Amino acid sequence: MKRRTLLTTAALALGLAASGQAMAQGMDKVKACFIYVGPIGDGGWTFQHHQGVMAVQETFGDKVEIQYQESVPEGADAERVMTQMALGGCNIVFATSFGYMDQINAVAAKFPDVKFEHATGYKRDHANVSTFNARFYEGRAVEGLIAGRMTKSNKIGYIASFPIPEVVMGINAYYLAAKKVNPAVEVSVVWAFTWFDPAKEADAAKALIEQGVDVIASHTDSTAPLAEAAKSGGKVIGFGQASDMAEYKPSPRVTSIIDNWGPYYIERIGALLDGTYAQADIWAGIKGGEVLIGEITEAVPAEVKAEAEALRDGIAAGTVHPFTGPINKQDGSAWLAEGQTAPDGDLLGMNFYVEGVTGDIPQ
């Protein structure tokens, strides 16, 4: 599998110089350790990471020993848990939440022989720290297309978690894809300021439905928005988030974005086993198999389904980029010129809405 990698050349050179000989030999057995920010039973983010971990166990069998710790608070506790893991003989530690960023770099400094992998972060202060993320915005574009086609009120909604680039990027991708197929569409954004809080998410969904929104995408992890949509008697649809949320098929859940971490975990641990491991910053999407689009149900008309699948396949083939110019920023200033695609740097630091999205990003 060929992946798009953004290797920091200096850090890579350093990493190779420091560990090149040792790594080239590979290992007979790897102890891989994971820290989770929530309980496995959250049904979303952590659940999907754990699915990936189980895929690792299945692939490598007794060549890999797995340890994990659920519900590790971001902060001093994370540093202790990771230190314990490193002391306990873990060869590679995966920290699966953004908030572990400073702690993972602090622990990595003390254990240069242990590999550290940080999900959704950007700090790689040491040669043994790698970062990985998934291009969820690609899935948002597929949702946006379906939203634009399916809405009858021309009002679509987005339950946002926190005003960080990841979420802003999702809102923009969702809106742009919807507007492309339905120029009259408007997007309403509700900020829930949580990743997982079924009560708050349900309130956000209610607020959107009261405004006349009939398609809801969410960036929070629970099934509460779908449960609210289900009460509308088929008038409101939504999407599975992080996991498939198949229990709400065929409607209101018409499709889903599934986080699929297994391939990445297998690749990295496999590289450690065969001695090809190197520091990396990986951001794969539909193409790399990290973002899966769940089954599009019969609630979506066949031609819309075909259109959405064509978009998905185009993104996978690299012929379509959800952010392709001309695109202006919300204030009307130019961002991307005709035919230009968004540089990754712009996306990773995205702090503006595109033209047409109303409201402000909370500061």
Add this chain to the structure above:
Amino acid sequence: MLRLEKRPNPSRFWLYATPVVAVLLTMIAGGLLFAAMGKNPFEVIRTIFWDPIFGQFAFYLRGQLLVKAGPLILIAIGLALGFRAGIWNIGAEGQYIIGAICAAAVGLAAYPTESRWIFPAMVIAGAFGGWAWAMIPAILKTRFNTNEILVSLMLVYVAETIVAKAATGFLKNPEGMGFPGSRNLSTFPATANPELFAGSGLHWGGVTALVMAILAWVLLSRHILGFQIRLAGQAPRAARFNGVNPNRLVMLCMGASGALAGLAGMFEVTGPAGQITIDFGTGYGFTAIIVAFLGRLNPLGIVLAGFIMALTYVGGEMASTNLGLPDAAIQVFQGMLLFFLLGVDMLTNYRIRLRAAGTTVKGAL
């Protein structure tokens, strides 16, 4: 037949035996729980209570016990003052968060100035923040006779919203590429609260906790104010006849517990946590309530209780990672501790009598 009979005087024996019995009962019931989950109960209990102090990695974990126990002890001492007087501050978690925000705000406002006065100013800001947050339920209680339990508890959720706003808005790191979280205060010498001896886990928060424990013990046992606090808790009417002003006591106890919780937040945000994040509050303020009762509301007992509680956290993590126990099982285990504590505590004021048909069998405990 079991029958409860009120003791004429609280039993001194059970006053001190309660925590020990509660810990033992927790070990037994927890062991049964772990056994039912297919784990070796002796191994789990050993991992939780023995390994962090004497095990293979004790050199690291002993320090971590101190890191974990410090804020618990500091908050619990403040709470104990109020609890002794019958003033129930349940919102220490909120005061802890607001203290951390105020301290961080001062430190960040001074950034990148280097001055040795910044850290003391942050200490004052932290204590002030916690105090001010606790004054809200205190004033509402004294002026409008509201229930301080509800108001202080509800203000925790307000504080959690404010800290999320701080992390994503007004205290956000301007060089953080738009991600939530403040600058890391522990990486700047002027605002850092580092370990005082490398590897010891002891930072200024731990020192403050121990000093406060001694001060609180002196206050309660030697000072007239301590006497008034105890009197108000045991006999409110007598206290009033004795010239104790209940409103003044509410303001003092709420203020003191708020300030100590704020200090704990300050030492945490400058040290182990390092930065204001969305989920800065990790429950120290609530756990400290258990610690306060486990320590019999006695400052020196609280120090011991803080370490036992820290042990269940650090050891619990070890059991979770090394033995594959789910996180929820560890939480149940910690909950059992409070449950048994409150249950056994009854024996301080009551005795159990076994009553067979007609005659009273001497089965008094």
